[in-house]
Amino acid sequence: MAGVKLERVNKRFGSTRVIDDVSMAIGDGEFVVFVGPSGCGKSTLLRLIAGLESITNGDLLIDEQRVNNLTPQERGIGMVFQSYALYPHMSVYQNIAFGLKLAKTDKQTVDERVRQTARILQLDGLLERLPKALSGGQRQRVAIGRAMAREPKILLFDEPLSNLDAALRVQTRNEIAGLHKRLGSTMIYVTHDQVEAMTLADRIVVLNAGHVEQIGTPQELYERPASRFVAGFIGSPRMNFIHVEARTGNDRGCRINVPGVGERDLPQQLPADAVGERLELGVRPEHLHLTPAAQGEGVEVVNVEYLGSEAYLYLQMADGELLVCRTEAPSRFERGERVTLDFDADKVHLFDGEGRALPVADAARRSDRHSEQAPT
Amino acid sequence: MTLRTLKGIVLKIGFWLLVAVLMVYAIFPFYYALVTSLKPSSELFQVSYWVDSVDFSNYATVLSQPTFLAAIRNSVIVAVSVVLIALLLGLTAAWALGRVRFRGRTTVMMIVLGVSMFPQVAVLSGLFEVIRTLDLYNSPGGLILSYTIFTLPFTVWILTTFMRQLPDELEEAAIVDGASPWVTLTKVFMPLLWPAMATTGLLAFIAAWNEFLFALTFTLTDSQRTVPVAIALISGGSQYELPWGPIMAASVIVTVPLVVLVVIFQRRIVSGLTAGAVKG
Amino acid sequence: MATRQQAATSDVAADMTDRAFLQQQADSPRRERGTRVRRRRVRAAWLFLAPMLVVLAAVAGWPLVRTFWFSMTDASLSSLEGGQFIGLENYLVYDNGWYGIMADPMWWQSVWNTLYFTLVSVSLEAVLGVIVALVLNAHFRGRTLVRAAMLIPWAIPTVVSAKIWAWMLNDQFGIINHMLLGLGLIDAPLSWTADASLSMWAVIIVDVWKATPFVALLVLAALQMLPSDCYEAAKVDGIHPVRVFFRVTLPLIMPALLVAIIFRALDALRVFDVIYVLTSNAASTMTMSIYARQQLVEFQDVGYGSAASTLLFMIIALITVVYLYIGRRQLGGGS
Numbered sequence: 001m002a003g004v005k006l007e008r009v010n011k012r013f014g015s016t017r018v019i020d021d022v023s024m025a026i027g028d029g030e031f032v033v034f035v036g037p038s039g040c041g042k043s044t045l046l047r048l049i050a051g052l053e054s055i056t057n058g059d060l061l062i063d064e065q066r067v068n069n070l071t072p073q074e075r076g077i078g079m080v081f082q083s084y085a086l087y088p089h090m091s092v093y094q095n096i097a098f099g100l101k102l103a104k105t106d107k108q109t110v111d112e113r114v115r116q117t118a119r120i121l122q123l124d125g126l127l128e129r130l131p132k133a134l135s136g137g138q139r140q141r142v143a144i145g146r147a148m149a150r151e152p153k154i155l156l157f158d159e160p161l162s163n164l165d166a167a168l169r170v171q172t173r174n175e176i177a178g179l180h181k182r183l184g185s186t187m188i189y190v191t192h193d194q195v196e197a198m199t200l201a202d203r204i205v206v207l208n209a210g211h212v213e214q215i216g217t218p219q220e221l222y223e224r225p226a227s228r229f230v231a232g233f234i235g236s237p238r239m240n241f242i243h244v245e246a247r248t249g250n251d252r253g254c255r256i257n258v259p260g261v262g263e264r265d266l267p268q269q270l271p272a273d274a275v276g277e278r279l280e281l282g283v284r285p286e287h288l289h290l291t292p293a294a295q296g297e298g299v300e301v302v303n304v305e306y307l308g309s310e311a312y313l314y315l316q317m318a319d320g321e322l323l324v325c326r327t328e329a330p331s332r333f334e335r336g337e338r339v340t341l342d343f344d345a346d347k348v349h350l351f352d353g354e355g356r357a358l359p360v361a362d363a364a365r366r367s368d369r370h371s372e373q374a375p376t
Numbered sequence: 377m378t379l380r381t382l383k384g385i386v387l388k389i390g391f392w393l394l395v396a397v398l399m400v401y402a403i404f405p406f407y408y409a410l411v412t413s414l415k416p417s418s419e420l421f422q423v424s425y426w427v428d429s430v431d432f433s434n435y436a437t438v439l440s441q442p443t444f445l446a447a448i449r450n451s452v453i454v455a456v457s458v459v460l461i462a463l464l465l466g467l468t469a470a471w472a473l474g475r476v477r478f479r480g481r482t483t484v485m486m487i488v489l490g491v492s493m494f495p496q497v498a499v500l501s502g503l504f505e506v507i508r509t510l511d512l513y514n515s516p517g518g519l520i521l522s523y524t525i526f527t528l529p530f531t532v533w534i535l536t537t538f539m540r541q542l543p544d545e546l547e548e549a550a551i552v553d554g555a556s557p558w559v560t561l562t563k564v565f566m567p568l569l570w571p572a573m574a575t576t577g578l579l580a581f582i583a584a585w586n587e588f589l590f591a592l593t594f595t596l597t598d599s600q601r602t603v604p605v606a607i608a609l610i611s612g613g614s615q616y617e618l619p620w621g622p623i624m625a626a627s628v629i630v631t632v633p634l635v636v637l638v639v640i641f642q643r644r645i646v647s648g649l650t651a652g653a654v655k656g
Numbered sequence: 657m658a659t660r661q662q663a664a665t666s667d668v669a670a671d672m673t674d675r676a677f678l679q680q681q682a683d684s685p686r687r688e689r690g691t692r693v694r695r696r697r698v699r700a701a702w703l704f705l706a707p708m709l710v711v712l713a714a715v716a717g718w719p720l721v722r723t724f725w726f727s728m729t730d731a732s733l734s735s736l737e738g739g740q741f742i743g744l745e746n747y748l749v750y751d752n753g754w755y756g757i758m759a760d761p762m763w764w765q766s767v768w769n770t771l772y773f774t775l776v777s778v779s780l781e782a783v784l785g786v787i788v789a790l791v792l793n794a795h796f797r798g799r800t801l802v803r804a805a806m807l808i809p810w811a812i813p814t815v816v817s818a819k820i821w822a823w824m825l826n827d828q829f830g831i832i833n834h835m836l837l838g839l840g841l842i843d844a845p846l847s848w849t850a851d852a853s854l855s856m857w858a859v860i861i862v863d864v865w866k867a868t869p870f871v872a873l874l875v876l877a878a879l880q881m882l883p884s885d886c887y888e889a890a891k892v893d894g895i896h897p898v899r900v901f902f903r904v905t906l907p908l909i910m911p912a913l914l915v916a917i918i919f920r921a922l923d924a925l926r927v928f929d930v931i932y933v934l935t936s937n938a939a940s941t942m943t944m945s946i947y948a949r950q951q952l953v954e955f956q957d958v959g960y961g962s963a964a965s966t967l968l969f970m971i972i973a974l975i976t977v978v979y980l981y982i983g984r985r986q987l988g989g990g991s
Contacts, residue, residue, distance in 0.1 A: 052548050054694055071692050073554030085545035089567040098563075099553035146553070391794070395802060398788060402805045405865065406812065408831060409820045423834040461711075469708040472701035484705060491716045493976050495926035497945045498969035501726045501952055501962045502719025505736050525715040528708060551693055557700035586813035588929040589945075593953055604815035608933050620823050627816040638811040639804045646803075649870070650877040 002063040009058035020210040035197040036207035078147030086131040228355035268358040282349035285326035413624035434625035443598040447606035455584040466531035474539030492529035538572035575648035726962035733956040746963035766947040774924035785871025810869040818933035852940035878912030
């Protein structure tokens with residue numbers, strides 16, 4: 001088991017920069033998930049760590065040792081592929097044993113390890129079967145078994161659940177989480193599915209266009225996104241973004257004008273010279289508050305989605321933007337009704353023109369200003 | 377309505393007629409060779425479409441000739457060796473060309489393609505010299521070597537095509553498992569490529585079995601000839617005294633194994649031919 | 657080009673490693689030398705290619721060079737090494753009149769024969785091949801059997817098929833003459849292989865019989881990949897089947913048909929076996945291959961024969977290059 005360190009790692013394909021100056025440190029035994037939209041470079045980054053791609057420049061360290069020029073096997077990694085990539089002509093036993101045999105492990109040890117792996121993954125009865133005689137979930141477990149049989153220092157997963165159906169995905173997700181707890185090995189996991197990322201990760205790395213947007217625990221990412229990109233990517237339904245204008249601003253907070261809501265004081269620090277700039281306000285669906293409005297006022301509820309435990313309301317803003325609001329179910333409002341919007345000022349996010357989150361003034365001042373704030 | 381049914385019937389009859397004509401066209405020559413070979417020499421010069429009484433004397437004549445038996449033996453040795461060599465060299469080359477990108481790969485592909493278009497005559501004198509230098513003239517070894525000029529290129533092409541279709545992740549899994557290229561090729565890919573290898577081997581076998589120009593030029597004595605040369609050189613006193621009965625018997629003997637192979641493996645052959653050609 | 661961009665921006669195709677490596681080498685002076693895996697793979701690739709390249713060099717490259725060389729000497733079969741360099745005299749020389757291959761009417765006759773044979777037989781094979789493919793593409797009982805039967809002519813050794821046809825075309829006892837006489841199409845038996853005006857046709861008949869299945873199979877493969885929806889659309893629109901064939905089917909199978917035709921043409925240009933067996937060295941069917949081999953082996957004149965071989969090689973190389981050029985241009989324009 002070991003930590004992984006990336007220091008200013010770059011990867012170019014010709015003139016295309018696929019990975020752009022990525023640095024991070026992954027602790028021993030940590031479960032880290034790389035997440036991002038397709039094409040963000042998350043799989044490439046994983047393959048750089050695996051040794052399947054060469055690093056253009058920068059350093060990759062495993063256990064404090066530079067491994068840029070080592071083969072995957074020498075790096076001590078195991079990898080689970082998206083398509084499973086089981087050897088079709090080998091039985092489950094042979095699949096798991098293949099890497100061990102190549103490592104010149106003696107026969108008895110191979111047998112012990114294979115059986116032990118199979119036990120952990122509940123593959124005991126399937127050892128003599130060929131991959132084609134297995135279900136999708138079983139194949140997935142064999143792929144994991146093959147990756148972990150050599151007891152690698154680091155286990156890599158490349159979108160391992162994307163070929164499974166929804167029910168099996170949840171189950172396998174839980175199994176992987178359990179496995180991590182049990183083995184305690186360092187795991188790096190790539191997915192485009194933020195739910196997988198949130199549920200599995202100790203820490204999440206959000207990637208966008210080859211660079212790291214933010215690294216943090218699921219809660220940090222959800223509550224304190226560093227950028228508009230992270231804010232929009234993490235959370236379902238997606239965070240609402242409203243164009244707002246800054247009225248006043250200093251290092252203790254700011255006042256903004258929200259169309260259709262009015263002026264509000266927020267705890268975000270805003271340099272005075274940024275006043276008047278267009279900003280974006282980010283509000284999670286559960287932080288929008290609705291009150292009935294008179295005819296011709298407020299905004300219209302254009303759709304209501306009933307999900308049983310909760311309901312999503314879609315609101316049409318004056319500029320055509322759709323906002324989504326998460327409320328209890330059944331909803332108090334119906335399609336066509338008009339509502340007035342509001343939100344918790346201390347739960348919203350403010351993003352500048354470049355999409356960076358504006359920092360929140362520290363807590364003392366924040367409660368200060370809260371008392372000053374006049375009720376609307 | 378009746379007019380339309382009538383038209384349909386006519387079309388249907390026309391279609392089946394066409395199928396029948398094509399079948400006869402394809403099969404009749406071989407059938408006729410069979411019929412001729414089963415006639416006693418006395419009836420040979422009476423044209424007939426079927427055999428009244430089966431007579432194996434022509435076969436007895438052919439099979440009692442030691443040179444013909446030697447020719448069969450030579451053909452088998454040559455064809456089997458050529459297949460094995462072509463598959464071995466073709467498989468390793470196909471891995472390199474199909475799964476690794478490296479500088480010069482396209483050039484190698486072009487060379488292979490170029491060689492497959494070589495007219496055999498173009499290298500006849502140079503190859504003759506090579507074979508004599510290696511002391512392989514008038515021996516199966518010379519033919520085995522020279523036949524690689526046409527079997528190797530298409531073996532490489534077809535196997536490369538199949539090799540490319542294998543998923544990338546399979547090879548990466550092997551790399552992560554610590555497999556060297558040789559282990560990946562022999563332990564992971566080869567078992568998956570058996571069908572392709574069977575197809576390619578079959579095509580190489582047929583090509584080697586049927587080759588004539590090199591066999592004619594690079595062998596001298598009856599004992600070293602292959603079957604096509606032996607059949608081509610069966611002769612009587614003059615052109616009008618050609619022993620047609622034994623010739624047809626010999627033709628049937630060397631063709632039957634091929635026909636059986638083709639009928640059994642027709643699907644594979646078709647896929648191999650198309651895989652080899654689509655690259656064009 | 658498109659695929660390169662796709663692979664670079666999407667989450668990676670396996671071989672990107674390698675391609676990227678090449679480009680890195682090209683445009684970055686401070687390059688990382690790629691992973692050990694990659695280096696090992698490239699080394700293995702050359703190692704794996706080496707046996708094939710050595711063999712091809714021994715049986716194709718070197719002999720070709722030697723043939724070039726021989727074509728400029730007066731070497732004979734009995735003393736290959738004893739040949740003296742005589743420049744281009746084997747090709748053309750003036751010595752009180754023009755001598756050399758280029759001045760040999762027999763050579764020009766064989767060039768003409770080869771081209772004539774290629775043009776006629778390949779055209780016939782293309783037309784017949786398409787017809788056979790269309791039949792095999794129809795759904796009917798026994799299709800597999802018919803397809804297997806169609807493969808038989810292809811599998812029979814050329815020498816054997818030439819012998820069988822020689823027997824069938826035999827002037828006195830041949831079944832073809834027997835049939836034609838029986839049908840009243842001819843009054844007297846034709847001597848197919850001996851008559852100078854007929855022998856080329858005899859050769860073409862045999863070649864067409866043997867090679868049509870190859871064309872048919874390639875076309876059939878293309879037919880089976882055609883999308884069925886445009887046929888259904890044509891059916892709905894009530895377009896006549898013949899029109900559908902020329903407007904829809906033919907353009908779509910054209911690439912496959914062209915591949916088959918070029919393969920066949922290259923084969924036909926170097927035709928040897930069938931003619932050697934059927935008509936031997938007769939002038940009326942003498943082709944370039946026959947001519948070259950006759951000079952080389954029968955007349956033992958390696959220099960002269962090699963010159964003929966070289967010319968044949970150049971003609972085929974020229975056709976191949978033109979084909980590749982056109983093919984590449986079509987590919988470039990198509991995508």
